[in-house]
Amino acid sequence: MSTTSTVSPGITATYNGLPQQRRLVTSVPGPRSEQMQALKAEHVSAGVGVALPVFIAKAGGGVLIDVDGNSLIDMGSGIAVTTVGNANPDVTQAVQDQVAAFTHTCFMVTPYQGYVDVCRTLNELTPGDHPKRSALFSSGAEAIENAVKIARAYTKRTAVVVVEHGYHGRTNLTMAMTAKNMPYKQSFGPFAPEVYRVPVSYPFRDRGLTGPEVAEIATSRIDKEIGAGNVAAIIMEPILGEGGFVVPGAGYATAMAQYARANHILFIADEIQSGFCRTGDWFASAHEGVIPDLITTAKGIAGGLPLSAVTGRAEVMDAVHAGGLGGTYAGSPAACAAALASIGWMAANDANSLAREIGDAMRARLADMATRYPAIGDIRGRGAMMAIELIVPGTTRPDADLVGALNRYCHAHGVVTLTAGTYGNVFRFLPPLTMPLPLLHEAFDVLEQAFAANTP
Numbered sequence: 001m002s003t004t005s006t007v008s009p010g011i012t013a014t015y016n017g018l019p020q021q022r023r024l025v026t027s028v029p030g031p032r033s034e035q036m037q038a039l040k041a042e043h044v045s046a047g048v049g050v051a052l053p054v055f056i057a058k059a060g061g062g063v064l065i066d067v068d069g070n071s072l073i074d075m076g077s078g079i080a081v082t083t084v085g086n087a088n089p090d091v092t093q094a095v096q097d098q099v100a101a102f103t104h105t106c107f108m109v110t111p112y113q114g115y116v117d118v119c120r121t122l123n124e125l126t127p128g129d130h131p132k133r134s135a136l137f138s139s140g141a142e143a144i145e146n147a148v149k150i151a152r153a154y155t156k157r158t159a160v161v162v163v164e165h166g167y168h169g170r171t172n173l174t175m176a177m178t179a180k181n182m183p184y185k186q187s188f189g190p191f192a193p194e195v196y197r198v199p200v201s202y203p204f205r206d207r208g209l210t211g212p213e214v215a216e217i218a219t220s221r222i223d224k225e226i227g228a229g230n231v232a233a234i235i236m237e238p239i240l241g242e243g244g245f246v247v248p249g250a251g252y253a254t255a256m257a258q259y260a261r262a263n264h265i266l267f268i269a270d271e272i273q274s275g276f277c278r279t280g281d282w283f284a285s286a287h288e289g290v291i292p293d294l295i296t297t298a299k300g301i302a303g304g305l306p307l308s309a310v311t312g313r314a315e316v317m318d319a320v321h322a323g324g325l326g327g328t329y330a331g332s333p334a335a336c337a338a339a340l341a342s343i344g345w346m347a348a349n350d351a352n353s354l355a356r357e358i359g360d361a362m363r364a365r366l367a368d369m370a371t372r373y374p375a376i377g378d379i380r381g382r383g384a385m386m387a388i389e390l391i392v393p394g395t396t397r398p399d400a401d402l403v404g405a406l407n408r409y410c411h412a413h414g415v416v417t418l419t420a421g422t423y424g425n426v427f428r429f430l431p432p433l434t435m436p437l438p439l440l441h442e443a444f445d446v447l448e449q450a451f452a453a454n455t456p
């Protein structure tokens with residue numbers, strides 16, 4: 001094993017006592033992580049993969065500390081979850097207070113105030129000032145499942161329209177709604193019926209078509225192949241997350257929402273990845289001024305505790321019979337306490353400005369790199385949700401191998417990065433909003449070195 005020794009130059013900040021620096025004291029993964037990885041292979045289903053087999057002991061600010069003592073820069077936030085920072089002190093305090101008082105009652109048996117407070121907060125924060133209601137669940141997929149249940153109960157229709165490159169989860173219904181086969185769907189069918197997929201605006205690959213032009217193709221497809229009168233809901237991510245941070249062309253979401261309204265179809269925004277200040281607004285729907293009928297949230301809502309929600313028009317949310325929505329752990333007291341603390345932190349710290357500042361820094365670094373590395377075909381995203389799509393220079397042919405090589409380089413050099421995209425050729429950046437800017441720049445220095453080492 002080769003021992004490397006890399007320490008960030010001149011970074012003195014700490015977060016929760018953790019020095020905010022990249023520090024490598026072993027190879028990555030180190031020997032302890034390798035031992036743990038062997039245990040994992042022995043005891044954990046092979047179906048559960050890991051992107052980087054480095055076992056984590058502590059985290060906070062902009063770093064993950066592994067069991068070998070390496071300090072890695074966190075450019076993923078556990079897939080857009082720890083937006084307020086890992087082990088954010090406000091969140092840990094609120095959770096500790098809550099679990100010391102009671103851990104669980106089941107809201108459907110004997111309720112508690114935290115659940116109601118989270119719903120009220122969501123009703124206030126989400127786009128639109130119409131009367132709203134919310135319901136809480138545990139995972140993103142569960143929120144999507146429930147949004148579909150609610151939409152079907154309200155409209156008394158069954159068809160659900162989703163878009164190409166969309167991702168909505170791994171349960172049976174949400175697998176059907178997710179576009180990409182590998183690794184999400186392969187060998188897991190049959191899938192839920194009445195799910196239909198239409199084109200989405202993908203400016204980099206649409207050969208000049210505008211957002212409204214792609215929406216026209218999509219809505220005509222709905223008319224001709226499904227029949228608008230059979231459709232309960234159109235569901236889309238305002239920025240496609242797993243699909244590669246595709247930002248649909250201006251006017252696409254608006255046109256889809258208008259078509260939905262004209263045909264008494266509910267328009268549902270899946271903000272599970274894009275919500276809660278990630279894009280520089282509380283919700284990414286706001287960038288287009290779209291007011292969804294229902295909105296699903298999870299991930300960044302609760303600083304790392306499992307919580308998800310469906311929020312929407314009161315008359316829609318109340319159309320379900322009493323007892324029709326729930327779940328043993330849905331809206332658990334600890335997760336509700338974490339959500340209230342996280343949202344409170346976002347409001348008190350102007351998290352949207354932090355996201356925009358981080359986004360501006362990332363976009364500038366990536367634009368600069370694009371002048372030297374023509375494999376960067378597209379730079380896109382909003383706020384602290386930014387990505388590059390890599391192609392064979394001079395074409396739009398996806399270069400997934402290069403993304404893989406860059407990803408391995410970043411991991412080996414102490415930067416935790418994530419990939420994405422239907423073609424596997426997107427490199428995405430989702431730092432926590434507590435990331436110190438010098439550390440963010442260091443992560444991009446490493447990325448630049450990765451390009452230099454892996455391109456001609």
Ligand code: PLZ
Nearest residue numbers: 139140141167168169237241270272273
């Ligand atoms: N909708 C928009 O991004 C989760 C998936 C990670 P769950 N995305 C990360 C993986 O490989 O499983 C996601 C999302 C959008 C729904 C979901 C599903 O959320 O909490 O993972 O169920």
